[in-house]
Amino acid sequence: MKKQVLTSGEAAKICGVNFRTILRWVEKGILKAHKLPGRGDTRIQIEDLVDFLNQNNMPIPDELVPKNKVLIVDDDPSMTATIQRIVKREGFETLIANNGFEAGTALTTFQPHIVTLDLKMPGVDGFQVIKHMRETLKVKTQILVISAASKQDLQKAVTCGANQAIAKPFDNEELLSIIKSLSDIDSF
Numbered sequence: 001m002k003k004q005v006l007t008s009g010e011a012a013k014i015c016g017v018n019f020r021t022i023l024r025w026v027e028k029g030i031l032k033a034h035k036l037p038g039r040g041d042t043r044i045q046i047e048d049l050v051d052f053l054n055q056n057n058m059p060i061p062d063e064l065v066p067k068n069k070v071l072i073v074d075d076d077p078s079m080t081a082t083i084q085r086i087v088k089r090e091g092f093e094t095l096i097a098n099n100g101f102e103a104g105t106a107l108t109t110f111q112p113h114i115v116t117l118d119l120k121m122p123g124v125d126g127f128q129v130i131k132h133m134r135e136t137l138k139v140k141t142q143i144l145v146i147s148a149a150s151k152q153d154l155q156k157a158v159t160c161g162a163n164q165a166i167a168k169p170f171d172n173e174e175l176l177s178i179i180k181s182l183s184d185i186d187s188f
Contacts, residue, residue, distance in 0.1 A: 004045065004046055005043045005044065005046070006044045007044075008023055009022075014053075014061055014064070015049075015058065030052070031044065031049070032045070032048040032051075033045075050111070054108060054111075060111075067183045068113070069093045069094075069111065070087050070092045070093070070095075070179065071094075071095050071096075071097060071103065071106050071107065071112035071114070071115045072084055072087075072094055072097070073096075073097045073116065073117045073121075073126070074096075074098070074116070074117075074118040074121070075118065075121045077098075079146075080096045080098070083146070083175070087176070087179055090176060090180070092114075092179070095112070099121050099122065099124060100124025100125060100126070100128055100129045101124050103115070103124075104124070104129070107133065107139065112141055113141060113142060113182075114142045114144060114182050114183060115129075115144070116144050116179075117143055117145050117146070117147075117162070118145075119149045120147060120149060126147065127156070127157065130145075130157060130161045130162055133161065134161035142163045142183075143161065143164075144162070144163060144166070144178055144182060145162045146165075146166055146175070148167065151167075154166075163182060164178055164182070
């Protein structure tokens with residue numbers, strides 16, 4: 001079973017601070033925690049620490065990033081429904097963003113490990129989303145481009161920072177195989 005709670009010392013190591021700093025943050029109500037009965041040791045839920053790190057623009061270590069979340073970004077509802085059905089069947093948690101702007105918001109709130117991304121969307125296109133993820137947010141989220149764009153554009157997406165790219169229409173088994181392999185990768 002995966003660990004769900006951290007000691008103040010473990011949280012301090014993740015944040016790169018002294019454990020006393022963690023205790024001060026808890027006392028001030030900045031970081032949510034609870035005390036164990038008896039000795040009164042402080043324990044912090046991993047989700048609470050991740051929220052704290054996000055709120056304070058601190059990096060989230062790879063080991064705290066859930067590996068079962070997939071953000072599906074496409075402006076075609078039938079495509080998002082198809083991708084969602086395929087990955088949900090394998091136990092992945094999903095969220096759909098219908099455009100690049102929604103994807104930007106979902107990246108911080110949903111915190112996916114994998115993003116499936118169409119290149120051709122109105123407004124903010126897939127290339128802009130990749131650039132935002134890699135250069136501005138500097139997230140290590142895995143990016144799988146799924147697009148009907150040309151082979152050159154698919155290759156350009158990988159060059160810009162996507163981990164992989166496949167053409168539409170895609171084979172369901174191929175998609176699932178790629179998603180599973182990306183869920184095992186910790187960084188790009």
